[in-house]
Amino acid sequence: MEMDYVTEFPHNHMDRRPRKRPRLAWETPQAHAKAQSGIYCGQEVGNVTSYGAARVHPNNAGMFVKGLAQKGFPQWRGDDKDGHYMFAIGENLTSRYTINRKIGEGTFGQVLDCLDRETGETVAIKVVRSIKKYREAAMTEIDVLQLLKKYDRSGSRCVQIRNWFDYRNHICIVFEMLGPSVYDFLRKNNYHPFPVDLVRELGRQLLECVAFVHDLRLIHTDLKPENILFVSPDYIKIPDCKVTSRLPTEGTYYKRLPKSSAIKVIDFGSTAYEIRDHNYIVSTRHYRAPEVILGLGWSYPCDIWSVGCILVELCSGEALFQTHENLEHLAMMERVLGPLPQHMLKRVEKPAEKYVRKGRLDWPEGATSRDSIKAVLKLPRLQNLVMQHVDHSAGDLIDLLQGLLRYDPSIRLTAHEALRHPFFNRDYYRRF
Incomplete structure (x- = not known):
């Protein structure tokens, strides 16, 4: 089933992702x-x-x-x-x-x-x-x-x-057999973000899955929207009031919402056991934790970082860190979340030590181009990014994301701690 439009979606709201990612296209x-x-x-x-x-x-x-x-x-x-x-x-x-x-x-x-x-x-x-x-x-x-x-x-x-x-x-x-991936659903909605109440339900289920996997002493290592599938392919179409109100002369755009918020995590082909050596590179680029990039070793918290990146993407419609280069990726983290901790930068070993100079990130001096610098500078702070897209409960979501995206993996929230966060436990009105 394809999406119906009364008029074509405005060109300037089409695919805003500069990269192509492999995905499991269930449709x-x-x-x-x-x-x-x-x-x-x-x-x-x-x-x-x-x-x-x-x-x-x-x-x-x-x-x-x-x-x-x-x-x-x-x-x-x-x-x-x-x-x-x-x-x-x-x-x-x-x-x-x-x-x-x-x-x-x-x-x-x-x-x-x-x-x-x-x-x-x-x-x-x-x-x-x-x-x-x-x-x-x-x-x-x-x-x-x-x-x-x-x-x-x-x-x-x-x-x-x-x-x-x-x-x-x-x-x-x-x-x-399951339905489409969360990524495919976003793509067919022209990367229009999900309502925050749906983000809450998806985030809750995702963290429940991660908590379950971690309790079994397993680390997924490749959490991303492509690996989260809706159980059902069914959806409804509703007018997108935000687009319609901004563009009254363009007619009405209908966006999709899933009939059911039920999801399941797939692709355990990269799953790691707790007891094994964890120094190799894991996770798809956009969802990769800083300790992985810096070569500091990784464990369960690398999954939690991925969850934080996914939640930002669900509420904004776009991947948080759209890059394919390590130094630029780290610079984007600092732009959105603040400076990397000194104690992490001091422990960096080969080959990641080239990203650090005189105790700080070698940026912008080490940038590969002016375009790279511009790509970093255009990113907003995390708080501003969330508030651009979330109408209510933004404060709780920002606080949750700050816990999921802590640089130091030793103080990053665990899945069980995140599930006890007020974002999931306040008496918000839920539709999904």
């Missing part, structure tokens, strides 16, 4: 599927009760099984040059699943909308590229998903794994 039009063709044959070799590595001999993982083509399986075809699984609409993915369409793509592989012929349910199947490192990451994700499923029996927080199998050297993970 990809069917037309994109025509370019797909061919798959291999194989067997199911795992299920949700199976832990550990896939039980299939590597030499037989992609072998064509004689006679299966006559029973609905396609002929053997190879992967594309990047190891992505090739398929055609209507073909089978094992004897159990029929491919309806492609609904997402990423560096890991593809996500397919499939019919589970055994249950009659429509499911989403993540088909991982046939490359060793992605297969290994997929098996780690399966372990995490099964742990989450064990302790989240109601399935109210995280996406639910239904099944998994190894098919022609592709790890395939079967999930419940």
